[in-house]
Amino acid sequence: MTKKIRTYSAEFKAEAVKKIADNDGNISATAKQLGIAMQTLSNWHNKANQGKLEGTAQYDPELIAVIEENKRLKRQLKVAEEEREILKKATAYFARHS
Missing domain, CATH: 1.10.10 (Arc Repressor Mutant, subunit A)
Incomplete structure (x- = not known):
């Protein structure tokens, strides 16, 4: 159903x-x-x-715009933090194997 x-x-x-x-x-x-x-x-x-x-x-349409921008910025921050972690691991890997 x-x-x-x-x-x-x-x-x-x-x-x-x-x-x-x-x-x-x-x-x-x-x-x-x-x-x-x-x-x-x-x-x-x-x-x-x-x-x-x-x-x-x-x-308040301005409030909605601010909320949407906040969501977008949080997503961007999450991606940037994940990229930073990957680069940290890559740096550590190459430092050990050089």
Whole structure:
């Protein structure tokens, strides 16, 4: 049995998060009304509070750009550290065999 992965538009997510306030902050009741999983709605709510959910008042595109740049730089750092370790080992090898 395969599960269908449902995708939701940014507008739907933003409206769902707004409905939480209409239900006095009750995520469970809001999720039942919308027919989505409570954990999914909770994740959207957390992202909205962090400014990462597009379409909400807290959304900050500059924050998203900084987060993406941070991820890219972390990947580059990891590659550079791995290259440095390889060069250290190669230097030690050639120093022993020269």
